[in-house]
Amino acid sequence: MQHEKSEAECKAVVWYQMEGKERIQNLKVKLEKTGIRQFSISPEGVCCVPEGKYFRRVGMLRAFPAHETKILIQYLHKDHIHAVKKGKYLWLSWGKERK
Numbered sequence: 001m002q003h004e005k006s007e008a009e010c011k012a013v014v015w016y017q018m019e020g021k022e023r024i025q026n027l028k029v030k031l032e033k034t035g036i037r038q039f040s041i042s043p044e045g046v047c048c049v050p051e052g053k054y055f056r057r058v059g060m061l062r063a064f065p066a067h068e069t070k071i072l073i074q075y076l077h078k079d080h081i082h083a084v085k086k087g088k089y090l091w092l093s094w095g096k097e098r099k
Helices: 002-032 066-078
Strands: 038-041 046-051 054-060 082-086 089-093
Touching: 002 054, 002 066, 038 054, 066 082, 066 089
Parallel strands: none
Antiparallel strands: 038 046, 038 089, 046 054, 082 089
């Protein structure tokens, strides 16, 4: 069982390094231009920002490794992005949000 988990973690790291990091950084830059400093990622990879009582879809992360958020959080923190798992969503935030 431990070996399978290690393999899944490795796949998550490879996903982050090969695709995830760049896509998350691009989305971060796009959102910063509008003063938004946080978004959530669903287990399916759907990225949303809060808007009042609702959420607006702002992107999609293909092949998002939702079951390996622990390792992703470590890598995101190294890239100066605060990440926390809340329920089934991974919330990413950075800097100070403009109001």
